[in-house]
Amino acid sequence: MPSYKAPVADTLFLLYDVLGFDRHSNLPGFADAGRDTVETILEEGAKLCEKSFQPLNRSGDLQGCVRLANGDVTTPNGFKEAFKAFAEGGWIGLAAGPEYGGQGLPHTVAAAINEYASAANMALAMYAGLTQGAIAALVLHGSDEQKKLYLPKMIEGSWTGTMNLTEPHCGTDLGLIKTKAVPQGDGSYKITGQKIFISAGEHDMTENIVHLVLARIEGAPEGTKGISLFVAPKVLPGADGSLGERNAVSCGALEHKMGIHGNSTCVMNYDGATAWLVGEENRGLAAMFTMMNEARLGVGVQGLAQSDVAYQNAAAYAKDRLQGRSLTGAKEAAKPADPIIVHPDVRRTLLSIKAFNEAARALVLWTAIRGDVAHVSEDPKERQAGEDHMGLMTPIIKGVITDVGFDNAVKAQQMFGGHGYIAEWGMEQFVRDARIAMIYEGANGVQAMDLVGRKLPRDGGRAIMAFFKEVDGFLKDNAETQGSNRSSSR
Amino acid sequence: MWFMANAMGKPDNAGAGATDYMHLFGLVALGYMWARIAKTALEKQAEGDETMATKLVAGRFFMERMIPETATRLAAITAGAEAVMALPADAF
């Protein structure tokens, strides 16, 4: 059986020793983010992930989600309880505003916890991750009324969130969206259409599900300029959050898929479902994109998480599995063979994963810090620089970390020889689960185009020039003492 | 920047090199992260922290064994889109 230990010491080393997280203690939310406090938070989160998420990873994969004849969907045994524990611990709203019941901590801390949760059980962690994404969208674009109604429920985890973008004929090219919204004259709309591949679209873990849906208001322009964002709850709530009638939205089918079996991937049918506009008419795509950076950061973290848990298990196996002798003579002569960790090729493989993971974690945390600064700093220049950095690094973190994260899961599987191919060892699940992160939230080929076509030239290349300036400055400052690092500069 | 000179009038050059560019940039960004980690690790090691040796070896491995991929990526980018776009769809 695979195991997982959250890398709390590494996270702390990167945050405080390398990245100077506490330099920002003057900013809102950061005052509570001193090393000791954050250490306690990370230790607590790690325990929950290791003890209640991880043991359900393989059983959840085997059992999967099931759609019943009435359209209800059941999640694997134990998921409901583990999600409840995560919610009650305040982990969903770790970075959400205290005015809605959140903990008000920097997103950086949430990014660290999300790595642990994803590594322990990616399918289960996604229910919380999608809820965090929907919270972020409502915080940015919801009306005060919407925020008051939905945010507390989502932050406490009694309602989850979803993102409904994809339709059968369009995933990347959302300008083709057909789902229709008809105004009812009372401020509400009726939504009709079909969405596919909707993660956590239906499940039995919470009493309500808050669907954020992209649709085209009747008579709106064609293409991307005619798309609006709506909120369509599964059960229609009263203004006080009490549950009323069931809305006309249902799960038509579950997809059978390669991995993340514990997360329901739903065809969602909207049959005149009641919905309310979020943000402005025809500005739905723009609204989605403002929260895309964080969502994509979250998917990049999934790549890192699978790479790390796969590595941990491969390293343990390599110290245990006896096969062959060291090229330089027996290392454990008393045993029938040496552990495979003596073989250079095994070490090369493991090191290539380890050397990637530690730097990838640093890149994620560094970018999360810059993102937090962009959110809360009072210095407009610092805010702009933070936003530039987030925009530039988002396709890198999403595209590179999920591409290499998947490759690393395969390499870690390889360390098990034939046993890596056998389900019981859990290594093939890491490979299957890691694979989706390369596809959703914008396929990686599209991330590359976002980088080259949009992020590089934006504002006359301001973001990339700032990045190179920083790297050059660092290398100049350290040229004498640390000559061996110079090779990273070009 | 090769893209600036070669992709303005020929957008296919950008499209054909985009994934390689993303990975090239990723390697540089990760290399920078290793440079920062190594600086801190050396400082802490000088203060007597023995756990830092592992990090320094992993960072060295990254520089010796993984950073060279930047050359491959650069070669692919600067090869441009000609071969990529030469075949009619039927030839695939």
Ligand SMILES: Cc1cc2nc3c(=O)[nH]c(=O)nc-3n(C[C@H](O)[C@H](O)[C@H](O)COP(=O)(O)OP(=O)(O)OC[C@H]3O[C@@H](n4cnc5c(N)ncnc54)[C@H](O)[C@@H]3O)c2cc1C
């Ligand atoms: C398990 C799972 C969960 C998902 N969860 C959700 C969810 O919760 N909500 C949601 O809305 N969606 C979800 N999706 C959908 C997912 O986001 C899309 O599948 C993805 O964005 C790709 O869209 P597509 O499948 O239509 O592929 P297409 O857009 O048809 O793309 C096919 C291929 O062409 C390439 N391509 C397309 N356009 C370009 C271009 N302009 N330049 C270069 N290459 C291009 C792509 O990179 C891709 O490789 C999920 C999908 C899966 C499988």
